[in-house]
Amino acid sequence: xxxxxxxxxxxxxxxxxxxxxxxxxxxxxxxxxxxxxxxxxxxxxxxxxxxxxxxxxxxxxxxxxxxxxxxxxxxxxxxxxxxxxxxxxxxxxxxxxxxxxxxxxxxxxxxxxxxxxxxxxxxxxxxxxxxxxxxxxxxxxxxxxxxxxxxxxxxxxxxxxxxxxxxxxxxxxxxxxxxxxxxxxxxxxxxxxxxxxxxxxxxxxxxxxxxxxxxxxxxxxxxxxxxxxxxxxxxxxxxxxxxxxxxxxxxxxxxxxxxxxxxxxxxxxxxxxxxxxxxxxxxxxxxxxxxxxxxxxxxxxxxxxxxxxxxxxxxxxxxxxxxxxxxxxxxxxxxxxxxxxxxxxxxxxxxxxxxxxxxxxxxxxxxxxxxxxxxxxxxxxxxxxxxxxxxxxxxxxxxxxxxxxxxxxxxxxxxxxxxxxxxxxxxxxxxxxxxxxxxxxxxxxxxxxxxxxxxxxxxxxx
Numbered sequence: 091x092x093x094x095x096x097x098x099x100x101x102x103x104x105x106x107x108x109x110x111x112x113x114x115x116x117x118x119x120x121x122x123x124x125x126x127x128x129x130x131x132x133x134x135x136x137x138x139x140x141x142x143x144x145x146x147x148x149x150x151x152x153x154x155x156x157x158x159x160x161x162x163x164x165x166x167x168x169x170x171x172x173x174x175x176x177x178x179x180x181x182x183x184x185x186x187x188x189x190x191x192x193x194x195x196x197x198x199x200x201x202x203x204x205x206x207x208x209x210x211x212x213x214x215x216x217x218x219x220x221x222x223x224x225x226x227x228x229x230x231x232x233x234x235x236x237x238x239x240x241x242x243x244x245x246x247x248x249x250x251x252x253x254x255x256x257x258x259x260x261x262x263x264x265x266x267x268x269x270x271x272x273x274x275x276x277x278x279x280x281x282x283x284x285x286x287x288x289x290x291x292x293x294x295x296x297x298x299x300x301x302x303x304x305x306x307x308x309x310x311x312x313x314x315x316x317x318x319x320x321x322x323x324x325x326x327x328x329x330x331x332x333x334x335x336x337x338x339x340x341x342x343x344x345x346x347x348x349x350x351x352x353x354x355x356x357x358x359x360x361x362x363x364x365x366x367x368x369x370x371x372x373x374x375x376x377x378x379x380x381x382x383x384x385x386x387x388x389x390x391x392x393x394x395x396x397x398x399x400x401x402x403x404x405x406x407x408x409x410x411x412x413x414x415x416x417x418x419x420x421x422x423x424x425x426x427x428x429x430x431x432x433x434x435x436x437x438x439x440x441x442x443x444x445x446x447x448x449x450x451x452x453x454x455x456x457x458x459x460x461x462x463x464x465x466x467x468x469x470x471x472x473x474x475x476x477x478x479x480x481x482x483x484x485x486x487x488x489x490x491x492x493x494x495x496x497x498x499x500x501x502x503x504x505x506x507x508x509x510x511x512x513x514x515x516x517x518x519x520x521x522x523x524x525x526x527x528x529x530x531x532x533x534x535x536x537x538x539x540x541x542x543x544x545x546x547x548x549x550x551x552x
Contacts, residue, residue, distance in 0.1 A: 099201035104143035110150040117154025119221040124184035132160035137173040138188040142302030156240030165248040169336035171433035172252035178207040189335035207430040260443040265290035274310025276334035318346035330438040338421035339434035343452035356459040374416030386459040475540040
């Protein structure tokens with residue numbers, strides 16, 4: 091992870107951590123790095139979610155982009171995948187999405203896309219970071235003025251062109267399907283009704299009145315209780331929930347039971363396998379994918395390739411291997427036949443299409459994969475133990491011993507967090523009490539073997 095960009099763009103508390111000055115510099119540096127091959131006046135698209143801070147950061151980005159001689163085209167409130175789609179369709183040189191995804195309203199973020207519609211590689215993000223943090227004078231020297239300053243325009247057809255692109259991904263309509271849609275008071279609020287209603291579904295919108303401060307506020311894909319209750323009350327066939335920028339989708343069946351990303355990928359993988367459209371008969375998932383998916387894939391003769399956590403790494407693997415389905419438990423699901431990034435509304439349309447086409451209940455589809463109980467315990471560490479804990483024989487011994495007890499009916503994953511000073515102990519298995527006990531034993535051993543020396547020194551002084 092870089093100094094400015096994390097696993098999904100730059101992110102922080104809006105205007106204090108992710109400042110207007112930082113946004114302006116990102117706009118300038120992105121214009122330099124991402125438009126070098128442009129043989130014309132460069133064009134960069136800008137989309138945003140519904141956060142109250144998005145307008146301010148948009149203005150700063152526009153100022154930065156135009157000061158470098160590139161044109162800025164605003165898309166208004168759109169989902170993140172709309173930016174990825176429109177960058178390519180509009181033949182733009184780059185795209186920017188202003189959003190902190192599933193985080194609460196005080197946060198915001200900036201995600202960058204190349205002219206091909208894909209998220210930037212780590213190398214390109216590091217190049218942009220280096221300009222901003224190490225070589226700001228290079229940015230200053232590249233600024234322009236006079237007639238060379240970029241112009242600002244608004245793309246009034248952005249939302250509708252994106253909506254129509256998703257509609258074209260299914261052959262059947264959705265008439266007769268009663269669906270509840272939780273828009274998280276975010277980007278999907280601008281597109282969901284026209285998309286799902288336009289396909290013929292009976293639509294019930296939930297949390298679709300954004301006011302700038304209620305995005306992800308006890309709603310959306312990180313808070314499924316509301317949509318679960320609503321589906322049961324209204325007797326819907328299915329419910330879908332998006333996050334703030336609508337690149338994630340989770341669902342609930344007609345009984346209100348959650349269909350997480352792993353279960354959704356299982357549903358899509360088998361349907362695509364049966365239709366002969368699952369390339370190389372393979373789904374790409376992450377190390378956090380539930381063990382139940384592993385058994386599902388084995389039982390259904392579907393290959394499974396695992397990457398580290400992050401939809402960008404899933405996409406990289408899909409491109410490298412020529413695969414067309416991948417995703418995460420969190421609901422980032424990529425259909426590479428149709429999109430270059432995870433798309434919550436595309437995911438929901440594909441799910442509803444299967445329910446209609448197969449004439450099956452959502453609960454029946456969800457039952458094809460058994461989800462194993464999962465326990466996660468976090469252990470705080472000090473900097474001296476980063477990476478070093480992996481070489482401790484006592485930690486290794488207790489992990490191996492518990493894995494032997496679990497056998498093929500469970501798994502243990504102990505890894506260092508990429509965002510916090512933590513070691514995450516994750517265990518899956520059929521018996522919750524057993525795996526919970528194991529997770530605590532391993533966590534205690536890590537605490538014992540990786541003590542906080544600063545506390546010990548402080549106690550000695552006292």
